[in-house]
Amino acid sequence: MITYQDSIKKIYIELTQHCNLNCPSCFRRNWTKPPAHMSEQVLSKTLQDVTSTKTIVIGGIGEPTAHPNFNSFSRMSILHNKNIELTSNAYSWNDDVLETIARLYKKVTVSVDGTASLFLSSRGFDFDIMAQNVKKLVRLKKSAGSKYPLIHAQLVLTKDNMHDVKNLIPILKKIGFERLIISNLLPQTEEDKDKIVYTLHLFKETRDFVNAWYPIGSANQLQVKLPRTKFSSEHRCDFVENGTLFVTSTGDVAPCYRFAHDGVEYVFGRKKKVRAVSFGNVLDNSLEEIWQSKSYLTFRFQNYASRYPSCMDCDYVESCDYVTTSEADCRANEPSCADCLWCRGLIECS
Numbered sequence: 001m002i003t004y005q006d007s008i009k010k011i012y013i014e015l016t017q018h019c020n021l022n023c024p025s026c027f028r029r030n031w032t033k034p035p036a037h038m039s040e041q042v043l044s045k046t047l048q049d050v051t052s053t054k055t056i057v058i059g060g061i062g063e064p065t066a067h068p069n070f071n072s073f074s075r076m077s078i079l080h081n082k083n084i085e086l087t088s089n090a091y092s093w094n095d096d097v098l099e100t101i102a103r104l105y106k107k108v109t110v111s112v113d114g115t116a117s118l119f120l121s122s123r124g125f126d127f128d129i130m131a132q133n134v135k136k137l138v139r140l141k142k143s144a145g146s147k148y149p150l151i152h153a154q155l156v157l158t159k160d161n162m163h164d165v166k167n168l169i170p171i172l173k174k175i176g177f178e179r180l181i182i183s184n185l186l187p188q189t190e191e192d193k194d195k196i197v198y199t200l201h202l203f204k205e206t207r208d209f210v211n212a213w214y215p216i217g218s219a220n221q222l223q224v225k226l227p228r229t230k231f232s233s234e235h236r237c238d239f240v241e242n243g244t245l246f247v248t249s250t251g252d253v254a255p256c257y258r259f260a261h262d263g264v265e266y267v268f269g270r271k272k273k274v275r276a277v278s279f280g281n282v283l284d285n286s287l288e289e290i291w292q293s294k295s296y297l298t299f300r301f302q303n304y305a306s307r308y309p310s311c312m313d314c315d316y317v318e319s320c321d322y323v324t325t326s327e328a329d330c331r332a333n334e335p336s337c338a339d340c341l342w343c344r345g346l347i348e349c350s
Helices: 040-047 070-074 095-104 116-123 127-143 165-175 204-219 287-291 294-304
Strands: 010-013 055-058 083-088 107-111 150-157 179-184 223-225 244-247 263-267 270-274
Touching (some): 070 095, 116 127, 127 165, 204 223
Parallel strands (some): 150 179
C-alpha cells in the first residue's frame, strides 16, 4: 500500500508559466506575478535527485513547447531512462518539436474542449491545426514502428460543451487519439461559476449524459475516463497517495497543482482565494530533503489520514470565514484541503 512515507514516484515539472494561448477559463488569468521560464539550473537541480522517480510529467499551467529550450531540455541525458510525459495544446508543434515528442516522450495529453466551433471559442485557434499536428505525430510514431508516445485527449466539461461530447468521440478516434480524459471545470471567474455540471446532490441530466458516453466510446474503440458527477464525502489525494509533487518554473516545490500558484476558485459558487504553498526550493535543498522535511511529512500525513474537515457539506459553510481562503481550516490545518475538488474526484489531472 502506498503511504505518505513513500519515496517520490512522480514529478510534475512546470517548464514554463508562459503560454501561446489565452484561454478564457485558464488559471493564469488570476495570477498576479509575471510568468517565468524555467532555467537550466533549476531543471538540472530538480533532476539530480530523481533516482526513485518513475514518471516525470513536463506540464503545468503554461505550455511546455513555448519554452525556447523545450527541445534541448527534453534531450537531457538524465531523462532518457525515465517515463517522460507531456501535456500540451498542440498549437505550435513545428518539425523539431514533433521529432522531439515522437522520439523521447512516452505519453502526450492534448487539451481538446469540443468540436470545431466550441474548440475555437475556448482555445482560440482552429481545431484543424491541432488535429493536423496530432496526425503528424501519429505518422512519426508509425514510421518508427513504435507504440509510443501514447496520445490522449483531455476535455474540461462544462454546460457549454456537454452536448458536444458524443460527436467529439468518433472525431478524436479518427485523428488518432487513444484515450479521452474528461475532467470537470474548476471555475476561475464569476462568469464561469454557473457553468459546472456537477452538483452536491445527484443531477439526473448529467448522469444520463455520462451513461450515454460509455457505449459511444466503446463503439469507437476509444477509452473514456469520466469524473464524478456529484459531490462525494470520500477523500483521496492522488498526489499524496501516489508519491507525487510539483516543481514550479522558479524551483519551488508544491504538493500539487492547486497549491502551485496563488489564484481564485469558485467551489459550488463560493469564491475562494488559494494561496501558493512551497515546502522548499530546489536551488536551496535537494528534492529528497524537501520531501522528508517535517512540514511536508506533516502535510502528507494529515491528508492521507483525512484529518481535515469537509467544507462542502458542513452545516455552517455559509457563515464560516475559513472557507474564503485555503490558508487554514477549523481543525488548524495549514494549508487546508477541506474544499479541494481534486480529492473528491470531480477534477482530474492528466
